[in-house]
Amino acid sequence: HSIKMAGFRDDQKCTFPLQSIQDVVKLFRIELERGDEPNLALLSIVVGSVENLLTCNRYLSPRNETESEQNVKPNFPILELSTVEALYCKFESQIKGCVDVTQYRGNSYASRELVKKTSDIIWSSLTRSYCKDRAHLQTLYSYLTGNKLDCFGVAFAVVAACQILGYSDVHLALSEDHAWVIFGKDGEETAEVTWHGKGNEDKRGQPVCGPTAQKSWLYLNGHPVKCNRHTEVAALVSGINPSISATADSKELATLQQKLLWLLYDQGDLKNYPMAIGNLGDLEEINPTPGRSSPIDLFHQAIFAAQTHYANHHVYPYTYLGGFFYRNGQYKDALEAWANAADVIRKYNYGREDEEIYKEFLEIANDLIPHLVKVVSNQAIEAPEKAESNCLHDPQCFAHLLRFYDGLCAWEEESSTPVLHIGWARPLVATISKFPAKTRSHVDIKISEEKEEKVDDEKNGSVNRRHSHGRRDSLQKNDVKNEEDIVKTKVNGSTNVSDKKAGK
Numbered sequence: 001h002s003i004k005m006a007g008f009r010d011d012q013k014c015t016f017p018l019q020s021i022q023d024v025v026k027l028f029r030i031e032l033e034r035g036d037e038p039n040l041a042l043l044s045i046v047v048g049s050v051e052n053l054l055t056c057n058r059y060l061s062p063r064n065e066t067e068s069e070q071n072v073k074p075n076f077p078i079l080e081l082s083t084v085e086a087l088y089c090k091f092e093s094q095i096k097g098c099v100d101v102t103q104y105r106g107n108s109y110a111s112r113e114l115v116k117k118t119s120d121i122i123w124s125s126l127t128r129s130y131c132k133d134r135a136h137l138q139t140l141y142s143y144l145t146g147n148k149l150d151c152f153g154v155a156f157a158v159v160a161a162c163q164i165l166g167y168s169d170v171h172l173a174l175s176e177d178h179a180w181v182i183f184g185k186d187g188e189e190t191a192e193v194t195w196h197g198k199g200n201e202d203k204r205g206q207p208v209c210g211p212t213a214q215k216s217w218l219y220l221n222g223h224p225v226k227c228n229r230h231t232e233v234a235a236l237v238s239g240i241n242p243s244i245s246a247t248a249d250s251k252e253l254a255t256l257q258q259k260l261l262w263l264l265y266d267q268g269d270l271k272n273y274p275m276a277i278g279n280l281g282d283l284e285e286i287n288p289t290p291g292r293s294s295p296i297d298l299f300h301q302a303i304f305a306a307q308t309h310y311a312n313h314h315v316y317p318y319t320y321l322g323g324f325f326y327r328n329g330q331y332k333d334a335l336e337a338w339a340n341a342a343d344v345i346r347k348y349n350y351g352r353e354d355e356e357i358y359k360e361f362l363e364i365a366n367d368l369i370p371h372l373v374k375v376v377s378n379q380a381i382e383a384p385e386k387a388e389s390n391c392l393h394d395p396q397c398f399a400h401l402l403r404f405y406d407g408l409c410a411w412e413e414e415s416s417t418p419v420l421h422i423g424w425a426r427p428l429v430a431t432i433s434k435f436p437a438k439t440r441s442h443v444d445i446k447i448s449e450e451k452e453e454k455v456d457d458e459k460n461g462s463v464n465r466r467h468s469h470g471r472r473d474s475l476q477k478n479d480v481k482n483e484e485d486i487v488k489t490k491v492n493g494s495t496n497v498s499d500k501k502a503g504k
């Protein structure tokens with residue numbers, strides 16, 4: 001049967017051959033600024049081709065071939081239109097050849113059968129067995145030249161295929177460690193289209209619902225990133241992997257990713273995508289763009305996006321920020337960011353497919369914080385005159401640490417799987433014992449409000465409670481006179497009675 005092969009439009013063709021970062025940025029700009037939808041398959045093939053040339057087969061420009069050139073510096077490859085067109089047509093004919101849309105004619109929305117069928121086509125043509133978490137398996141280039149895709153790559157390929165079949169309602173849904181699709185009227189339907197993790201039976205074709213989806217971090221309890229075509233382009237760009245080896249990155253590819261993320265940022269396409277903003281913050285830390293937001297600003301924008309669009313149910317915005325502060329020796333701020341991350345995870349129950357975030361908190365608790373505490377305790381010894389500003393003498397640092405662990409405990413409560421075990425206890429004891437008793441004694445462990453009145457009534461006069469941000473609630477009788485050198489710090493975030501009455 002004759003398949004109408006849609007070639008590329010002139011404004012797409014005119015950018016070829018692509019031979020610089022700017023050429024690729026220009027192609028993306030054309031795709032993103034035109035009225036119609038950006039072509040996901042085209043952009044994925046282009047990015048995958050460039051990534052392959054810059055990371056997999058160390059592209060050598062003629063200039064570099066002389067023996068004298070010791071440091072092999074790849075220039076930008078030349079990407080011909082014919083290469084991209086051939087791969088695109090291969091994908092288009094495979095998809096259109098296998099899906100008989102006449103069977104679904106009429107209903108303008110995709111059906112679960114259509115989505116499942118599309119997923120089956122991608123799924124069945126994957127190489128039997130390969131290392132699923134290898135790098136550079138996230139694009140259609142990898143699929144079309146090597147029949148390999150990673151978990152995210154399968155979900156993206158299904159959405160790109162449905163776009164080619166004309167279903168503009170099929171979109172990518174992204175959590176912090178999984179991807180699935182939404183479709184139907186108002187995107188109300190959901191379907192698994194890929195696998196997750198190791199040793200888990202795939203649930204392809206099934207909706208994302210039920211108890212597993214409710215309280216588990218993996219599905220973000222109903223707060224995933226629901227993409228439109230532009231956000232899907234942002235996911236594709238976020239997925240660019242500049243790593244050449246465990247120790248080397250392609251500078252050209254990292255620069256391309258950074259420029260494409262700024263293009264999407266300026267178009268407003270990252271506003272509801274915290275991880276993409278975080279990725280941009282990481283790139284800006286490595287290679288700052290003059291005149292652009294600082295990494296800290298970007299990480300705060302990611303946090304704001306998560307608070308605004310996702311009821312503050314995302315953990316990674318806080319671990320992006322915490323990691324930045326840690327790398328830059330701003331340890332009090334790192335502890336606060338990690339405590340805020342724990343305030344998010346406390347909203348979930350830990351389940352067997354949440355290993356990724358478990359590993360994240362394990363590394364923070366048992367590796368990063370112990371290292372942080374060792375560094376500051378050495379500082380206290382080497383520079384005793386700076387003791388006041390030292391983390392170990394700051395009750396708010398101790399309060400952040402307690403809030404961090406309290407969040408992990410709350411995460412474990414009512415969970416099917418335990419979180420903490422003896423392996424967590426040793427680093428915890430080592431960390432707590434580095435804080436002198438004087439510091440620990442200044443932390444005021446606030447209890448939840450309903451009990452607070454009871455405690456207040458029973459207690460004759462209460463200690464003065466100072467919010468962790470310095471605002472004092474009230475001075476009660478028999479307060480110590482020199483209260484200014486006793487920092488009362490709330491451990492948890494609950495507002496206290498007077499605030500409540502003040503309607504704050």
Ligand SMILES: CC1(C)CN=C(N2CCN(c3ncnc4sc(CCF)cc34)CC2)S1
Pocket residue numbers: 152174175176177178179235238239275276279316319320323
């Ligand atoms: C603070 C961190 C440890 C640094 N990098 C992090 N990530 C790197 C980029 N990541 C991502 N970045 C953009 N989009 C997505 S969608 C997704 C789930 C699989 F589809 C992951 C992910 C995952 C999180 S979190």
